[in-house]
Amino acid sequence: MMSGLAKYTCEACGQEHEDWPALTWDSPLQYNILPDEVKKARADLDSDFCVIRHDAQVDRFIRVSLVQPVHGRCDGLHYGLWVSLSEEKFLAYADKYGNREADAARYFGWLCNEIPGYDSTLSIPMNVTTRIGNLRPVVEPHQDFDHPFVRDYYRGISLAEAERRVQELLDVVSKRESGYGQ
Numbered sequence: 001m002m003s004g005l006a007k008y009t010c011e012a013c014g015q016e017h018e019d020w021p022a023l024t025w026d027s028p029l030q031y032n033i034l035p036d037e038v039k040k041a042r043a044d045l046d047s048d049f050c051v052i053r054h055d056a057q058v059d060r061f062i063r064v065s066l067v068q069p070v071h072g073r074c075d076g077l078h079y080g081l082w083v084s085l086s087e088e089k090f091l092a093y094a095d096k097y098g099n100r101e102a103d104a105a106r107y108f109g110w111l112c113n114e115i116p117g118y119d120s121t122l123s124i125p126m127n128v129t130t131r132i133g134n135l136r137p138v139v140e141p142h143q144d145f146d147h148p149f150v151r152d153y154y155r156g157i158s159l160a161e162a163e164r165r166v167q168e169l170l171d172v173v174s175k176r177e178s179g180y181g182q
């Protein structure tokens, strides 16, 4: 068990579970690697959208949620990630955004973050499903894409592995708060 995390009573099983923080990224890797002056001149980023205007093309990204199933736990491990979308799908999503009554839709996207513990997770193909009520879209990797992250997603990970990932995140956050690695 981990210390310092709030607990909640689970509606599904009636047991107490630790309230795990989500593992989140504030931006896609394609944005993170840009020099500051390029970010300023050629990119727009907010909590849910990112656009990068290159000379040859414009890249468009949205923030999404992924739930990694965990054995022995009702709720999974939540990830906040970015995927790239085609111009058409990006505009369709932007059009729905903020409209609580918009119907759910399905898009195709490429994963745009490096998830620790795996060889590159960039460009894993994802199904993106928008949700009603302004919740972030959920993503699922394409099951036939051969990658350890995809296999873990469909098989589920152990409770110990999930706790290790949460602890790693908490360690990074506490180091940031103490000024380490700035």
Ligand SMILES: [Zn+2]
Pocket: 010, 011, 012, 013, 014, 015, 017, 073, 074, 075
């Ligand atoms: Zn439960």
